[in-house]
Amino acid sequence: MSTINIKRVKANEIELKDRLVSIQRVAKVTKGGRTFSFSAIVVVGDENGVVGYGLGKAKEVTEAIAKGIDDAKKNLVKVPVINNTIPHEQIGKFSGGFVFLKPAANGTGVIAGGAMRAVLESAGIHNVLAKSKGSSNPHNVVKATISALSQMRDARTVAQQRGVSLDKVFNG
Numbered sequence: 001m002s003t004i005n006i007k008r009v010k011a012n013e014i015e016l017k018d019r020l021v022s023i024q025r026v027a028k029v030t031k032g033g034r035t036f037s038f039s040a041i042v043v044v045g046d047e048n049g050v051v052g053y054g055l056g057k058a059k060e061v062t063e064a065i066a067k068g069i070d071d072a073k074k075n076l077v078k079v080p081v082i083n084n085t086i087p088h089e090q091i092g093k094f095s096g097g098f099v100f101l102k103p104a105a106n107g108t109g110v111i112a113g114g115a116m117r118a119v120l121e122s123a124g125i126h127n128v129l130a131k132s133k134g135s136s137n138p139h140n141v142v143k144a145t146i147s148a149l150s151q152m153r154d155a156r157t158v159a160q161q162r163g164v165s166l167d168k169v170f171n172g
């Protein structure tokens with residue numbers, strides 16, 4: 001029903017801060033024993049409406065994080081932030097992960113769990129109520145949160161898409 005209007009952003013134009021969401025140690029069993037490697041989920045953002053996530057895999061933790069940051073810089077999206085909160089309620093889905101985001105009054109803070117909190121803070125959202133339903137897997141929660149944020153539309157965008165004035169959007 002709602003169209004996703006993803007606004008891609010180039011990473012070289014802005015100052016990005018990265019947050020590590022999770023690190024997993026994975027093992028591959030071979031004839032000679034177990035071979036360990038690491039996967040890292042990283043979220044980057046400028047804390048001003050731009051956010052992205054990435055997955056890095058490597059034999060060393062630091063390499064996995066670096067690869068995750070590089071991947072995240074390739075997947076940046078612009079999200080509308082109005083008065084340090086989101087414009088409206090939104091549900092995001094990815095695989096088994098469902099998230100519900102709701103705007104909050106000034107001074108509320110970020111009421112959200114681990115993986116969702118990293119995404120929302122990196123996007124520059126300071127007041128929001130959020131609930132994660134379904135899968136608690138950080139991969140799915142991060143992707144569902146990004147999905148919900150990318151579906152957000154501010155009043156100006158809604159007016160433009162409907163072809164009406166901004167006043168008509170609010171007052172019917």
